[in-house]
Amino acid sequence: MESYRPHIILSAALSLDGKLATRTRDSELSTKKDKIRVYKLRSKVDAILVGKNTVDIDDPLLTVRGVKGKNPIRIILDSKAAICPNSQILRTCSEVPTIIVVTKIAKKKNLDKLKKFPVTIQVCGNHRINIKKLLRILKEKKIKNLLVEGGGITNWAFVKENLIDEAIITITPYILGGSSSPTLVDGKGFSIIKKSTKLKLKKTTKMKNDNSLDIDSKFDFQMAEAIFKREN
Numbered sequence: 001m002e003s004y005r006p007h008i009i010l011s012a013a014l015s016l017d018g019k020l021a022t023r024t025r026d027s028e029l030s031t032k033k034d035k036i037r038v039y040k041l042r043s044k045v046d047a048i049l050v051g052k053n054t055v056d057i058d059d060p061l062l063t064v065r066g067v068k069g070k071n072p073i074r075i076i077l078d079s080k081a082a083i084c085p086n087s088q089i090l091r092t093c094s095e096v097p098t099i100i101v102v103t104k105i106a107k108k109k110n111l112d113k114l115k116k117f118p119v120t121i122q123v124c125g126n127h128r129i130n131i132k133k134l135l136r137i138l139k140e141k142k143i144k145n146l147l148v149e150g151g152g153i154t155n156w157a158f159v160k161e162n163l164i165d166e167a168i169i170t171i172t173p174y175i176l177g178g179s180s181s182p183t184l185v186d187g188k189g190f191s192i193i194k195k196s197t198k199l200k201l202k203k204t205t206k207m208k209n210d211n212s213l214d215i216d217s218k219f220d221f222q223m224a225e226a227i228f229k230r231e232n
Helices: 032-043 052-058 108-114 131-140 152-159
Strands: 007-014 047-051 073-077 098-102 120-123 145-148 166-171 200-208 222-229
Parallel strands (some): 007 145
16 A cells, blocks of 8 residues: 555445446445444544445435444545535534535535535545545545445546555345446446456455345345455
C-alpha cells in the first residue's frame, strides 16, 4: 500500500453471476448474519465511501447497528453536489460525520443547499472526482482505513487505479442475470487481463443462508465469504 493513502477495503454481497442487484436495483442479497459481519467491519474502519447513485437507489445510513463500535465517517462521491436533501445521509449528518466530495462543476445553488447541513464539502477535481487526490486528503485527515461499499461505477474508479488492498466478498446462491444489472465492477473495464487488479485469496467461510427471501425450505442454500488481499 502506498503511504500517501489509506488502506482500502472493497466490500460487497454478490449473486453467483457477479451482480450487485437485479435490473430493477433490488439489492437484498445479504442475510442477517452477513449484515452483522458488515456492521462489525464498518466499526473497525475510519471511513466508509459510496457514490451518489448508491444514495439515490438504496438510501443507506452507512452506520453501525446491532454491534458495539463507532460509526465510521461517511464519504459520498457527488460531483455535482446533487444529493437529495431528504436522504438518510443528510437527515442524520448532525449525528454522524459526513463528507460530500464534489467537483468544480457543482452548481452554486446545489452547494448552497448542501451548506445548510452540517457536512464537510470537499472540492476535489474539475469535471470528475480525482480519486488519488481525494485519498491524499483523507490520509491528511487521519483516515487510515477506508471501506468502499460502492456500486459498479464507484468500484471501477478504485479498481482501474489499482487501489484495492483487500476485498471481502459474500457470494450468495442467486443467479440474477440481466445485461443492465449492476455488477461488482462496471465502467470501461480492462482491455487485457495482465493489466487487471490481482488479489490473492486468503480465506473462505461457509455461511447458512437465513435470507427471508428464501421461501422454499427444501433447499439448504449456502453462502460463502471470500477474503482477498493484495500481495506485498
